[in-house]
Amino acid sequence: MKCINGCPRNNIILKDNIMFGENCDVCLYCIGNCPKKAINISTKTIGKVKYSEEKIKEIFLKEIKRQNGT
Secondary structure (H helix, E strand, C coil), X not given: CHHHHHCCCCCEEECCXXXXXXXXXXXXXXXXXXXXXXXXXXXXXXXXXCCCHHHHHHHHHHHXXXXXXX
């Protein structure tokens, strides 16, 4: 439910499967935060690296530490 609950446009609903509405801004939140890596946009995102919020924070913190010399 992470992709559904995190959608900033409330554009995703779950019935028998995940369904998308027409309000998508293509922010890719759902793709990056799906724990099952089950959401793709056509064939453009299949097999591509998908960064979650946790991974982005990890990369960001490493860069800050690198810049600060710690």
